[in-house]
Amino acid sequence: MAVPRERLDIGALEIHADSSGHEGILTPAALGFLAQLHRRFDATRQQLLQARRQRQAGYDAGGLPDFRADTAAIRTSDWQVAAIPAALQDRRVEITGPVERKMIINALNSGAKVFMADFEDSSSPTFANQLDGQINLRDAVAGTLEFQSAEGKSYRVGDNPAVLVVRPRGWHLNDKHFSVDGEPMSGALVDFGLFVFHNARALHGRQRGPYFYLPKLEAMEEASLWDEVMAAAEDDLQLPVGTMKATVLIETLPAAFQMDEILHALRGRVVGLNCGRWDYIFSYLKTLRGHRDRLLPERAQVGMTAPFLKAYSELLIQTCHRRGAFAMGGMAAQIPIKGDPAANEAAMAKVRADKLREVQAGHDGTWVAHPALVAVAQEIFDQYMPTPNQLSMLRQDVSVSREQLLAAPSGTISRAGFDNNVEVCLRYTAAWLDGLGCVPIHHLMEDAATAEIARAQLWQWLHHGGLEFSDHAPIDFALFDQALAAHTHLLRDSEHPGAARADAAAALLSALTHADTLSDFLTLPAYDQLA
Known part of the structure; x- marks a missing residue:
């Protein structure tokens, strides 16, 4: 039930x-x-989401992504992004995680x-996770973030904390808990808006941003919308233009063909691009879901040395x-x-x-999911990148074609790989429905991207029909139903999250x-079941 709130100037915003x-x-x-953010920008967001649907319809009809003819001048002309702030000059190891209090510390x-x-x-x-996260980040920015465990152990932030960068939700997600004029708000605008409203001035005063990671973009126009949102927020909060900085995750297949354009759209505030490789693999599957000749082998065989992923990462560096x-x-x-x-040393x-x-290859930094991996990654980057970054490595040897970005690697589908997809997707989805978005499964810290890959692969393998396992047994829905029932029984009787x-x-x-069409995102129908 919505809690009554004082209206003041909020008009028809409801919680x-x-x-x-x-x-x-x-x-x-x-x-x-x-x-204000909703009224100024949601109509454009809706138009961009419609453009996504139209592009996907073209891919489903047999088309393929390509470099844009109308933006060739952006790709061929000489220009540079704005200067990168001192606080972001050295990003050799970045750690990621949810906005939970202890994990933030x-x-x-x-x-x-x-x-x-x-x-x-x-x-x-x-609702609780997102709003508690805003409280936690507000306290972190204010220097008052503390946590005491049930066992009585105290946690607090030390004297030399990592630089804070925030990732809001993608443009495609609504937030059902907030509506304006009867329409649901964008989850991205809720996350971004609350964070900057409460923290932007303090961060700017310490020359620490605010800084953002922008997810799931598919086109330069979507990047332009973020630029407009940030510029409007800077104006409203009386901050200098360009105060807010952004790193964009290139984690969709269409975006791989618009890296120059995305940088150009955000050139006054962008500081880099990131190889969001797990979501990128999912996007490859989803974008090319109707193309039988573009099916991928099981997840374990699709690593960054696969030619299509190597081409994507090297093009990003160049x-x-x-x-x-x-x-x-x-x-x-x-x-x-x-x-x-x-086993730990092998990992x-x-x-x-x-x-x-x-x-x-020339990357300027990398990501880890667990604090224990920071030293492991830093040792490698310290040894091979003694300078703060590698901007001088221009990779002029790289030449990447459309077909290289689209070429599916060879490989097989094993029974174990099929079964693992069912298990991981089930376990992650159950934990997500139970309010946990970061889930340890088989000694890996999984987020939604892994579940999306597993789900998309299962859909493709089953719906294209006539596919076989590596032992030549047919892949069919009976096997999927059997595996799902078995793993559901095991999970129900376990102590696993969810x-x-x-x-x-x-x-x-x-x-x-079983649906005839691959759903764009697992989290969209799952969201209806969340508190």
Whole structure:
């Protein structure tokens, strides 16, 4: 039931949740700020989402993404992005995680250069999670963030914390808890608006931003909308133009063909692009869902050395460095394996090899998901990148074609790979429905991207028909239904996160997998079941 609020200048903004305990964040002035953002920018957002749907219809009809003819001049002309702030000059290791209080403290104290506080893929966007996250970040910016565990252990931020960067939700997600004039607000504008309203002036005063990671963009026009939103917020909050800085995740296949254009659209405030590789693989699957000749082998066989992913990452490095922007590497999702030194060392060896590949290719920094991996990644980057960044490595040897970005690698589908997709997607979805968006599964810290890859692969393998496992047995819905039932039973009787939501997650995964059309995002239908 919506809690009555003082209207003041907020007009027809309504909150459809019990907001008690969040009054310090949901002030009348803050809500008025959100209402202004919605009224100024939501119509454009809706137009851009419609453009996405039209492009996807073209891909489903047999078309393929390509470099844009109408923006060739942007790609061929010489220009640079604005100067990068001192606080972001060295980003060799960045840690990411949800906006949970203890995790924020541990991440800020981890020794990483940057902490990306995530309202998006590693957060289940319940009303409490998102608003508690805003309180936690407000306290972190104010220097008052503390946490005491049930066991009595105290946590607080140390003297040299990581630089804070915030990732709001993507343009495609609504927030059902906020509406303006009867229309749901953009989750992106809620996350961004509340954070900057309460923290932008303080961060600017310390020359710490505010800084953002922008997810799920598909076109330069979507980047332009973010530029307009930030410019309007700067004006409203009386901050200098260009105060707010952004790093864009290139994690959709269409965006890979518009890297120059996205940088250009944000050239007054962008500081880099990031290889959001797990979401990129999902986007490849989703964008090309109707193309049987573009199917990918099982997840374990699709690594960054695959030609289409190597081309994408090298094109990103070349594009960024040509424009004076950073090229950030991807996520190491491994977490320490306690009680098995040999298995733990094997996992750490994979991290070292991945980070060595990134730094030698020219990346200016990388991501880790667990504080224990910060030192592992930093050792590699310190050894091979003694300078704060590698902007001077222009990678003029790189030449990437359309077909290289679209070429599916060869490989197989094993029974184990199929079964793992069912298990991981089920377990993650159940945890997400239970309010947890960052889930340890098989010694990896998984977020929504892994579940999306697993779900999209299952849909493609089953709906294209006639596919076989590596042992030549047919892949069919009977096997999927059997595997889903088995894993649902195991999860229901386990102590894994989300065990109580096993049946709801199974019903959702079954419906999405049997549906005639691949759903754009797992989190859209799942969101209807969240508090």
